[in-house]
Amino acid sequence: ADFQAIASIAYQEAGLVFPPEKAPLVRSRINRRLRMLKLRSFSEYTHYIATEQGQEERRIMISALTTNVSSFFRESHHFDILRERVLPPLLKSARAGAKIRLWSAGCSTGQEPYSMAMTLLDFAPDAAELDIRILATDIDPNVIIVAKQGYYQERAVRDIPDEMVKTYMRPVQNGGQNGYLVADSLRQLVTFRELNLLAPWPMKAGFDAIFCRNVVIYFDEPTQLDLWPRFEAATKPGGWLFVGHSERLSEKLVTRFCTEGPTAYQLPLSAKPSTETE
Template sequence: MTAAAERSSSSPAGALVTGEFSFSAANFREIAEIAKSEAGIDLPQSKATLVYSRLAKRLRALGIDTFTEYCATVRANDDERDSMIAALTTNVTRFFREAHHFEHLRTAIIEPLAESARRGNRVRLWSAACSTGQEPYSMALTVLSVIPDAASLDIRILATDLNPHVVAHGKNGLYQKEELRDVPPNLRAKWFAPVPGDSRGSLKIADEARSLVSFRQLNLMGTWPFSGPFDAIFCRNVVIYFDRDTQSMIWNRLTRMLKENGALYIGHSERISGPASSMLSTDGITSYRRKNSKSP
């Protein structure tokens, strides 16, 4: 009998999920409590199978036999706690995802700010869940399509994510050809180049684009070590992981980071709630602008 079969056969009859590892309701509750306290992630018990499948890979990687042992490891090890949270979140992304947001960014934010930027004024953008970098680099390419010399001006894009592994990927700026299929051909030709000697056919985004973006690990539930204000913030498909109260809190914090008339872009399945609702006005599909202080 294999070790996996031994573990399966020894699983208690009351296991929450039947599988390779013992996974009880108590294990799920502990994982859910850690995910909520550390990252604001709301995990109802209906997600038990998903949690099991995502974390079983961590148990195999660590050579751990039960979720009880794994929970003890997570409690004792900050790095594994980060890895657990990263495993429970989905990093689905692509260049120019929701293209209408980037068109709005170009026409409503960057073009009106271009002359001001050339006079030396600052422009600040934030990708608040940057994943492996496609979103902030799409923002950078949008900026460069309007202001080709943006790298020499005071224009910066902050790119943050909870997962340190995807942040490191974004810093590298390397992507496979198929990942660039949604990049407009003129931008792809101008701002990406093959990596010499790379057998995988990787392409690297140009230094002019990379220099606009600063990547940092950041937990949206924690302290934000910057004050803004931002001309535009992308926070898409993030708050869907949170409960209603946490969603309202995050929307409020993000909105207060915006300049007056600054733009907030959210996911197509998300809705603004809480105090932010009175501070924002709709300005397109899942696009909002912060009202100025004289607005009713």
């Protein structure tokens, strides 16, 4: 009953699905919270998060239950498409004065948006002088803190091409460990925000490209079917959507997105924008 109560809250608040076989995983992740709060049982914990005083703990619980796995240039073919097909027309528009907006939805500890920024700057070193920005969001405030810090251990940087490491990463020592800090040129392009994808989105402008990869696999089909049209509505005509290697837009979906490569989708240029540009 206690597991079911926790699983139910995780689903209602964040769309996370935990079948009964995931009970040991859930218990192990919540155990630390019990110790921190000096609670003696899961029953006490479920009662606490149901109270007014336990509202903040619900957010902390969602963070504890969220899986955060990320790496630089993960699923590298998406960054090839970004460089070769997405950016050339966008940079042409940007140099003519247009706003360009990219979104990393479910950015975890920041490797994805920083990979986007490296790809952008490598293609267009003048990007910082143009009206180009990357929004990076995640439901977990703890990973947003890590992403903003922009510090990564040496092993995490191995996925970045050597030339990019030299250009965009600064070697530092942290507690006797070798690591790297992202360059200011990357930080200037990326804005990090906490956002629950199931809640209303405050962004008014449409996006030219959205990366939402290995996020919706944690949602059930009804939640996915609600979410994909919202991404479509947030995408500008001609804009792109990139999803994770095990994710697909459902065949049950009526969508204007066209498949343009493995787990890459594009809206036709003639599509009417569903959101206003600021």
